[in-house]
Amino acid sequence: MTTLPKTFYSRDTITVAKCLLGKKIVRKIGKFEISGIIVETEAYRHRDDPASHAFRKITERNKAMFEEVGKAYVYFTYGMHYCFNVVARNSKFEAGAVLIRAIIPEKGIKIMEKNRGIKDIKKLANGPAKLTQAMRITKEHYGIDLTTNSKLFITEGVNKPGKIIASPRIGIKNATDKLWNFKILIK
DNA sequence: CCCTAGATTTACT
DNA sequence: GTAAATCTAGGGC
Secondary structure, eight states: OOBOOHHHHSSOHHHHHHHTTTOEEEEEETTEEEEEEEEEEEEEOSTTOTTSTTSSOOOTTTGGGGSOTTBEEEEEETTTEEEEEEEOOOTTOSOOEEEEEEEEEEEOHHHHHHHHTOOOGGGTSSSHHHHHHHHTOOGGGTTOBTTTOSSEEEEOOOSOOOOOEEEOOSSOSSOTTSOOEEEOOOO
16 A cells, blocks of 8 residues: 655646545554545635635645645634645645545544544544544644655555546635535445 | 534634 | 634424
8 A cells, every 4th residue: 555645746736636536544543543535525726716725825824735745734623623634736836735525434433433422434524524533633733744654644545436526615605616626426 | 304503713804 | 803614413394
């Protein structure tokens, strides 16, 4: 299982968002391993994307989106939730990231159930704040390099994602005409 | 099943 | 001060 390289993330943010579908997120906590297949993503870009955190200017919160591709951008919102993004962009943009919105749990399901406090597998990680809670991703992962980190990284998963469904992004008010939410149906 | 409201921190129109 | 890349519980149907 090889970790996805920097070159994977050095492409257009939207391309990376689509290509991340079907890939696998691996999280190691002590000797335990948690993993899941990515089934939904959203692309957030820079100057052409009013819905992006990076649209206006660089700030303390969004600065990771301007840093090296392949890093993690974790932000805190609604007073109680973390969301997990991967920095990705080509050379045309100064900033960009892909929000991981949902995964299908694979390994470590018992740990995820414990982290989430529920047992319904379908609801374990089917939302951006749910998967961070299930995998224990927090601010301490802000800015880590997913291409070199051994506790949290992304590898090849199922190779053929099949049909990709494009939709408007969720929970935003601007740029709802852009179909930058991508998902696949498993089974 | 669908809809509504509340939780609670951060960042800045 | 208020809106935010959200989730859950609870009530009505």
